[in-house]
Amino acid sequence: MAGESQNWVLMATAQTPTNIAVIKYWGKRDETLILPVNDSISVTLDPNHLCTTTTVAVSPTFNQDRMWLNGKEISLSGGRFQNCLREIRTRACDVEDNKKGIKITKEDWGKLHLHIASYNNFPTAAGLASSAAGFACLVYALGKLMNVKEDESQLSAIARQGSGSACRSLFGGFVKWIMGKEDNGSDSLAVQLVDEKHWDDLVIVIAVVSSRQKETSSTSGMRESVETSLLLQHRAKEIVPKRTLQMEEAIKNCDFASFSRLTCADSNQFHAVCLDTSPPIFYMNDTSHRIISIIEKWNRSEEAPQVAYTFDAGPNAVMIARNRKAATLLIQRLLYYFPPNSDDLNSYIIGDQSIAKDAGINGMQDVEALPPPPEIKDNIPSQKYKGDVSYFICTRPGRGPVLLSDESQALLNSENGLPK
Numbered sequence: 001m002a003g004e005s006q007n008w009v010l011m012a013t014a015q016t017p018t019n020i021a022v023i024k025y026w027g028k029r030d031e032t033l034i035l036p037v038n039d040s041i042s043v044t045l046d047p048n049h050l051c052t053t054t055t056v057a058v059s060p061t062f063n064q065d066r067m068w069l070n071g072k073e074i075s076l077s078g079g080r081f082q083n084c085l086r087e088i089r090t091r092a093c094d095v096e097d098n099k100k101g102i103k104i105t106k107e108d109w110g111k112l113h114l115h116i117a118s119y120n121n122f123p124t125a126a127g128l129a130s131s132a133a134g135f136a137c138l139v140y141a142l143g144k145l146m147n148v149k150e151d152e153s154q155l156s157a158i159a160r161q162g163s164g165s166a167c168r169s170l171f172g173g174f175v176k177w178i179m180g181k182e183d184n185g186s187d188s189l190a191v192q193l194v195d196e197k198h199w200d201d202l203v204i205v206i207a208v209v210s211s212r213q214k215e216t217s218s219t220s221g222m223r224e225s226v227e228t229s230l231l232l233q234h235r236a237k238e239i240v241p242k243r244t245l246q247m248e249e250a251i252k253n254c255d256f257a258s259f260s261r262l263t264c265a266d267s268n269q270f271h272a273v274c275l276d277t278s279p280p281i282f283y284m285n286d287t288s289h290r291i292i293s294i295i296e297k298w299n300r301s302e303e304a305p306q307v308a309y310t311f312d313a314g315p316n317a318v319m320i321a322r323n324r325k326a327a328t329l330l331i332q333r334l335l336y337y338f339p340p341n342s343d344d345l346n347s348y349i350i351g352d353q354s355i356a357k358d359a360g361i362n363g364m365q366d367v368e369a370l371p372p373p374p375e376i377k378d379n380i381p382s383q384k385y386k387g388d389v390s391y392f393i394c395t396r397p398g399r400g401p402v403l404l405s406d407e408s409q410a411l412l413n414s415e416n417g418l419p420k
C-alpha cells in the first residue's frame with residue numbers, strides 16, 4: 001500500500017433503484033446462499049422517486065468496518081452483510097489514484113477497513129423493498145471503489161446474498177432473476193430483459209397503506225411457506241416456469257392485457273401461498289382488498305385492462321397503469337375512494353405530481369368534486385375510506401445503478417471518512 005501520507009480517504013458514491021416483482025420470488029432452496037425455488041421477474045422503479053444512495057470509503061486510518069444507515073450507526077456483524085463484504089473483497093483489484101498518490105494492491109483490500117453510509121429516500125422496512133435497493137447499492141458502490149471487473153450480472157449474484165430481491169436492482173427496466181441450478185449459487189443471478197425505454201408508456205402508482213414495520217419478515221415468512229405449503233411446491237414446479245415465459249413474451253411485445261393478467265394472477269397466488277402456510281400469514285389488509293376490488297371492477301367494465309396490481313409482503317398496493325391516460329383515471333378513482341385525512345394534497349401525492357394535475361386535481365375542492373366512477377353508477381352509493389391510505393407515490397419504470405461523481409453528493413466526509 002503506497003501513499004504520500006497514511007491519512008488519505010478514497011470514496012465512491014452510488015445511487016440504486018428499488019424494484020417490484022411481477023412474478024414473485026417466495027421460497028429458498030438454500031437459506032445461506034439465498035437461492036430461490038423459482039425464477040422471478042421485476043420492474044425497476046424510477047430512482048428519482050425511490051432510491052438508495054450509498055457512499056463507501058477506505059482509509060488506512062480506519063480500524064474496523066462501520067456502517068451508518070439513515071444517519072444511525074448499525075452493526076455489520078450479520079451474516080448477510082459479512083457474506084457480501086467477503087465476496088466483493090475477494091474480487092477486488094489494484095487501484096491507483098495518481099492525484100492523491102494512492103496505490104492499493106489486490107492483496108491490500110483484505111487488510112483495509114471500510115466505512116459505509118447509506119440513505120433511503122423512502123421508509124425503511126415498510127414493504128417498499130429498502131433491502132433490495134440497499135444491498136444492490138452497497139455491492140455496486142464497493143465494486144466501483146475496489147475496481148472489481150465483474151459485470152452487473154456477476155455483481156447481482158453477490159447482492160443476492162444480502163437479500164434475494166436485491167439482485168434484480170442491479171439493472172433498469174424489466175429484470176429476470178434466473179434461479180440457477182448449481183449448489184454453489186454461481187448461476188443464480190439477474191439479467192436485464194429490456195431497458196426502461198422499451199415500454200415507457202407505463203405509469204406506476206404506489207398506495208402506501210401502512211408504513212409501520214411488518215409483523216412477519218419476508219425471510220421468515222417464506223421459510224414457513226417452504227416448510228408447510230403444498231401450494232408453494234406446485235407453484236414453483238408447475239406454475240412459475242410457464243408463467244415466466246408468458247411474462248417475458250408480454251414484456252417483449254408490450255402486451256398490456258397479458259402483462260396485467262399475469263401480474264395480478266401472480267400476486268394473488270403469492271398471497272394464496274401465504275394463506276396456505278401454517279400458521280397462515282396475512283400481508284394484505286382490508287384496504288388492500290378494497291383496492292383489488294376497485295381495479296378488478298374497473299378493468300372488467302373496459303374492453304381491455306387499464307391497470308395491473310401487485311402486493312409484496314405487506315399491505316401496500318403497487319399499481320401499473322397501461323399509459324398516462326389510464327394513470328389519471330386511476331388517480332381519480334383512488335382519490336374518490338381514499339380521500340386524504342388532511343388538506344395537504346402535496347404530501348398526499350408525491351413523486352411525479354404532474355399525473356394528478358393531468359387528472360384535474362389541483363386542490364381539495366377537486367377531490368371533493370370527483371364523481372363516483374361510472375362502473376358503479378347503477379349500484380348503491382359507494383362508501384369512502386378517508387385516511388385508510390397514508391400517501392400515494394407516482395412513478396414509472398426506471399434506470400439501474402449509477403455512480404455519483406460529484407463529491408457534494410457523498411454521505412461521508414472526504415477528510416475523515418465519517419458521516420457528514
Ligand SMILES: Nc1ncnc2c1ncn2[C@@H]1O[C@H](COP(=O)(O)OP(=O)(O)OP(=O)(O)O)[C@@H](O)[C@H]1O
Pocket residue numbers: 052069118119120123124125126127128129130131132133134135138217218312313314
Ligand atoms: N440502504 C441500505 N443499505 C443496506 N442495507 C439496508 C438498506 N436499507 C435497508 N437495509 C437492510 O434491509 C433491512 C430491511 O429489510 P426488510 O426486508 O425488513 O424491509 P424492506 O426491504 O423495506 O421491505 P420488503 O422486503 O417487504 O419490501 C434493514 O434492516 C437493513 O438490514
Ligand SMILES: C[C@@](O)(CCOP(=O)(O)OP(=O)(O)O)CC(=O)O
Pocket residue numbers: 020021023024025026034040131162163164165166218219220312313
Ligand atoms: C414478496 C417479495 O418481495 C419477497 C422479497 O423477499 P426478500 O428479498 O426481502 O427476502 P430475502 O431474500 O430473505 O431477503 C417478492 C419479490 O420481491 O420477488
